Amino acid sequence: MGMDSALRTAPRTPRLAGLHALAAGVDYARYFRWRRAREGDPFFVRFPGLGSALFTGTPEGVAQVFRAPTELLEPPRPNPIEPMVGTASLILSSGARHRRDRALLAPAFHRTRIRGYGRIIRDSAVAELDGREQAWRPGARVNSRTAARAITLRVILGALFGDDDPVRRDRYATAVAEFLDAFSGPLMLVPALRVGAFGHAPWDRFRIARERLDDLIRADIARHRAGAAGADGILATLLATRYEDGGALSDDEVCEQVRTLVVAGHETTATSLVWALLHLHREPAVLDRVRAEVRAAGDDDPATLAALPYLEAVCQETLRLHPPVPIVLRGLTGPLEVRGVELDAGDTVGIAVPLLHSDPEVWTDPHLFRPERFLERRYGPFEFAPYGGGHRRCVGATLADYELRIVLGTILNRVRLVLTPRYARGPMPLSVPHNIATGPLRAIPFDVVA
């Protein structure tokens, strides 16, 4: 049975599909909960212009998808983020090509290499706290989104290029911000809008911003090829590695992989830092406990911070309640059954991560921020999946985990913050899509008190 014949509970008319898409766009987590409450799991969601997907958010359904034979699963097409990352990107390649490129990229993200990035991560956090005309001095108000983005961009650039050149950093910061801002929600979800209009359409602005970023990346590739750059970064590894048949990535392919890593490795981690800081400063008992653990560790040695169990639990609980990538999609190349629904080649299946992370069968008081749960029990890969799963699980997961703990630990060690009253006590802000990741609707301000 193909997807259409199984569409028993899906919105059927374009008008309804549009309303559903709107509801999902305004508050996707609530929309998912509403569908689960109304129809159970799994259910279909139709995105105008992008097609339908069967969504599941139960460990059983997730296991069926992540355990399916790899040749059955590929990235869905058309893909909302294709213009951002490009078709050569690891995120969008499939089959033998994906296997080959993943094998090429994975060593740069291996546990042993990640430890080497610890110093870059700590220094990036310290530079943000100490630099920029003492933006974090007592009495100052800090925009946590801007600060977190500055730190995570610095980390990924340091990991990519193996050094920290302030001129290049500034150029990239501007180009990446323009690029991300130019890729609006409508451009992502409505492919029909991806047309130019003599340089004035949103699509034109996006392409110009992408070209600007690519110019910077191509200049760095040329510098590396000419031997004028360090050999420690991920870029050097990408350029030096050869496939089994002796072939190598072309400059254009390297450019798309680098653009992918900048985009995938920057906003996701930044948004998690903001949510973690927000929760900690709304929950004094949790903040006290994690700060005591960090202080007792004595200094901000990166490896020590990364190994603190309660700090790790805080980061995991943040990723549970606010998975930055709330939807993980697969296009099918053949038949697959997901919780009793038979899907076929050409169909799309999705994991609704917020549902999985709030499944009452798995999580006690799922709506509460309670890091202790991660110390009391181990959760399996089909219960807790902020990094997706199977053969396409996030290649940067180890780096991201390491980065979250070190940056958060460094901030907690060095400054005392308070939330403005609106965020200290008011309702939690809505989570909305920002480019490749989701994050709080508004920037969350903190006052520095010491």
Ligand code: HEM
């Ligand atoms: C908190 C931070 C992060 C989160 C929550 C996150 C989440 C994800 C998720 C859910 C996927 C899709 C997995 C799937 O389809 O099963 C993914 C893929 C990916 N992520 Fe991350 N990510 C994070 C940080 C990073 C970082 C730091 C990098 C690199 C520097 C990175 C690079 C990638 C790449 C290249 C893929 C595509 C992997 C593939 O298709 O083989 N991510 N990420």
